[in-house]
Amino acid sequence: xxxxxxxxxxxxxxxxxxxxxxxxxxxxxxxxxxxxxxxxxxxxxxxxxxxxxxxxxxxxxxxxxxxxxxxxxxxxxxxxxxxxxxxxxxxxxxxxxxxxxxxxxxxxxxxxxxxxxxxxxxxxxxxxxxxxxxxxxxxxxxxxxxxxxxxx
Amino acid sequence: xxxxxxxxxxxxxxxxxxxxxxxxxxxxxxxxxxxxxxxxxxxxxxxxxxxxxxxxxxxxxxxxxxxxxxxxxxxxxxxxxxxxxxxxxxxxxxxxxxxxxxxxxxxxxxxxxxxxxxxxxxxxxxxxxxxxxxxxxxxxxxxxxxxxxxxxxxxxxxxxxxxxxxxxxxxxxxxxxxxxxxxxxxxxxxxxxxxxxxxxxxxxxxxxxxxxxxxxxxxxxxxxxxxxxxxxxxxxxxxxxxxxxxxxxxxxxxxxxxxxxxxxxxxxxxxxxxxxxxxxxxxxxxxxxxxxxxxxxxxxxxxxxxxxxxxxxxxxxxxxxxxxxxxxxxxxxxxxxxxxxxxxxxxxxx
Numbered sequence: 289x290x291x292x293x294x295x296x297x298x299x300x301x302x303x304x305x306x307x308x309x310x311x312x313x314x315x316x317x318x319x320x321x322x323x324x325x326x327x328x329x330x331x332x333x334x335x336x337x338x339x340x341x342x343x344x345x346x347x348x349x350x351x352x353x354x355x356x357x358x359x360x361x362x363x364x365x366x367x368x369x370x371x372x373x374x375x376x377x378x379x380x381x382x383x384x385x386x387x388x389x390x391x392x393x394x395x396x397x398x399x400x401x402x403x404x405x406x407x408x409x410x411x412x413x414x415x416x417x418x419x420x421x422x423x424x425x426x427x428x429x430x431x432x433x434x435x436x437x438x439x440x
Numbered sequence: 441x442x443x444x445x446x447x448x449x450x451x452x453x454x455x456x457x458x459x460x461x462x463x464x465x466x467x468x469x470x471x472x473x474x475x476x477x478x479x480x481x482x483x484x485x486x487x488x489x490x491x492x493x494x495x496x497x498x499x500x501x502x503x504x505x506x507x508x509x510x511x512x513x514x515x516x517x518x519x520x521x522x523x524x525x526x527x528x529x530x531x532x533x534x535x536x537x538x539x540x541x542x543x544x545x546x547x548x549x550x551x552x553x554x555x556x557x558x559x560x561x562x563x564x565x566x567x568x569x570x571x572x573x574x575x576x577x578x579x580x581x582x583x584x585x586x587x588x589x590x591x592x593x594x595x596x597x598x599x600x601x602x603x604x605x606x607x608x609x610x611x612x613x614x615x616x617x618x619x620x621x622x623x624x625x626x627x628x629x630x631x632x633x634x635x636x637x638x639x640x641x642x643x644x645x646x647x648x649x650x651x652x653x654x655x656x657x658x659x660x661x662x663x664x665x666x667x668x669x670x671x672x673x674x675x676x677x678x679x680x681x682x683x684x685x686x687x688x689x690x691x692x693x694x695x696x697x698x699x700x701x702x703x704x705x706x707x708x709x710x711x712x713x714x715x716x717x718x719x720x721x722x723x724x725x726x727x728x729x730x731x732x733x734x735x736x737x738x739x740x741x742x743x744x745x746x747x748x749x750x751x752x753x754x755x756x757x758x759x760x761x762x763x764x765x766x767x768x769x770x771x772x773x774x775x776x777x778x779x780x781x782x783x784x785x786x787x788x789x790x
Contacts, residue, residue, distance in 0.1 A: 317605045318627035319656075322546050337603060337633055338752070342759040349762035356770025361777060393760045396753060398597040398718065401611050404620065408607035415605075 302354055306425065309347035313418055315340040348389050355386055368439055374428045375435035381421035388414040503596065503615025504666070505693035505721040506677075507700050508589060511707070512685040515572045515587035519679035519687075520561050523570045523591075526667060526678040530621070531558075531567050532660060534644035539653040541643075547658055550641040563742030564590070566642035566662035570679055573743065575736035579728045586728060588737070589679065589687065590744055591664040592617060592638045593713055593720035596693075599752040600630035600639060609661075615693070615721040616666045623647060625657030633752055635717045636744035639663040693721060700725050718751030 315334050320326045326335020333339040362371070371379060391410055395402050402410065427433075534553050541547035550566075552558065558567045570591040577584060598617045601609040608623035609630050619630065619639060625648045631639045639661035648657025667677035675681070680688045689696065700711050700723045712730045713723040724746075726733060734746040 316603070317656075318629045318632075322543070324543075324546075337629055338756055341603065341756050345756075345759045346762055349766040352763060352766035353770040353773070356767045357773040357777075360771065360774035364774075364778065390763060393763050396597075396602045396760065397757055398753070401613060404607060404610040407610055408623065411605065411607040 298354065301350065305347045305350040305354070309344060309351060310418065310422055312340045312344035312347060313415070316344065345393065348386065348393075351382070352386055352390070355382065369436045370439050372434060372437050374424065374431070374433035378421060378424050378428060378435070381417050381424055384417035385414060385421050388417060502692040502694060503613070503721055504671070504690055505594075505615065505696040505723060506680070507689045507691075507696040507703075508687055508722070508724045509689075509703060510586055510588050510687065510724055510726050511709075512687045513572065513587040513589060514685055515574060516684065517561065517572060518682045518684060519589055520568070520570050520572065522678035522682040523664070524561075524568065526670065527569060527665075530662075530665070532621070532642040532645040532662065534642065536644070538644045539649070541658060542654045549643045550659065551643055552640070553642065553644070564638060564640050564663070564744070565742060566640045566660075569662065569664040571742075573737045573746075575728070575733040577728075577732055577736045579732055584728050586726060586733060588724065588726075588733065588746070591679075591722075592666075593636060593717070593722040594664075594666060595717050596719040596721060597717075597751075597753045599633040599635075599717070602753055603633050603756075604630055612668065614671070616668050616671070618665045618668060619661050619663060621646065621660050621662075624660045625651075626659035626661055627657055628661060630661055635749035635752055637741075638744060640742060696723055712746060716749040718754060 321335040326332055388410055392414055394400055538549045538551055552565045552567055561568050561571055563571055570589060573588040573590050575586045594615055594617045598611055601611045601617055606623055606625060609619045611617050624646055626641050626646055628641055631637050641659050641661050643659035646660035670677060680690055697714055703725045704711050707727050709725050709727045710729050711725055713720045730746045737746060739745050
């Protein structure tokens with residue numbers, strides 16, 4: 289049996305944050321100016337790299353806060369609700385994306401320098417994990433696979 | 441003067457050609473080595489091993505900074521020539537026709553590889569990483585003509601590096617900001633976020649040709665790399681080495697800032713680069729205010745300004761506070777939820 293509460297506002301906050309984080313994540317590459325996305329109404333900001341990063345940080349912060357919240361409440365209620373296989377996959381990929389993202393944000397602070405190899409590795413880990421998380425989320429949407437199920 | 445600088449490619453642990461390092465004995469004669477002590481040599485030793493220079497290498501030496509006393513510059517362009525000669529091996533060599541970029545109206549080919557364009561020396565190009573600007577006017581009732589060598593400022597918290605989506609632009613512990621030609625996609629984000637729009641693109645080269653040449657990327661971005669390979673060998677950057685007027689000095693940032701202020705005080709002059717974009721490792725001292733120089737110099741593509749430059753990364757980093765607060769918010773939310781549940785259970789128990 290799946291644990292599912294479509295009415296919970298947190299689901300919609302999560303979805304909005306994921307969409308925003310992925311959208312601005314792609315926007316950190318020079319794509320939106322090139323492919324006219326920044327020309328669309330209400331999306332002019334997306335062609336501005338600095339605005340993109342700021343929105344990306346906010347979306348990421350929402351996901352980190354929700355991640356920490358659900359991690360704690362999940363282990364507290366583990367006896368009753370458990371992650372599905374798709375839930376586990378998404379949780380792993382999201383955790384990788386968020387953790388590498390935090391390291392990337394740390395790297396942007398003054399006085400913090402990464403050697404080029406580490407810098408590239410973190411960039412590609414962050415991008416790769418985010419893309420696989422996006423694919424897993426789309427898969428879960430198509431398969432209507434939830435995050436949690438009631439424990440047997 | 442001909443400067444020879446043979447190069448070889450060292451591989452980094454991630455499989456990329458990482459450094460173009462000169463072999464010993466092939467570079468021009470050394471002078472003024474005394475500027476470059478432990479910091480540079482330590483960093484150079486690690487770099488010459490083909491490894492990314494580790495932060496620990498910088499522990500012994502601060503970031504390198506240059507101080508330019510622009511009163512002395514006579515616009516002889518010896519530095520420009522020397523820069524081109526020693527860095528020739530690093531210049532792009534496009535092979536074959538330029539790709540048809542998509543969409544054509546948005547993605548312009550930047551091709552500086554023709555014989556004629558390679559010779560351009562009155563602006564920054566992928567083949568000209570340093571040029572001389574000239575400012576003329578009147579200050580305090582006296583005429584002035586001042587020449588200003590311009591190139592990458594090597595910012596302390598360089599936005600080109602911090603915001604490069606591929607990690608192609610990076611900062612070495614000795615303060616040099618570099619762009620790796622084998623990794624750069626030529627998207628020009630670095631140029632966009634640079635307060636001076638320094639990096640210059642050459643289309644038809646680089647990694648993007650092996651990926652989606654028409655649809656992503658557009659060549660490689662080039663700029664001054666402060667002759668990192670010469671520094672690794674304990675030599676001076678070519679522009680400093682050849683200058684007949686000794687316009688530039690190089691040393692630790694603390695020392696150069698101190699000297700800049702002393703010089704500015706002595707001549708009643710002005711300092712530029714110390715605080716611009718949050719601080720750079722290129723500091724100019726001028727007897728004329730930089731606002732005046734900025735009004736006079738020719739500005740535009742490949743011709744950077746001399747205006748005040750706000751710290752690009754500062755506003756971005758202010759927003760990073762949200763990320764610091766986020767875990768605390770998550771924990772607080774979980775505790776509140778636990779308390780609410782406990783109260784509900786208490787209510788049921790009664």
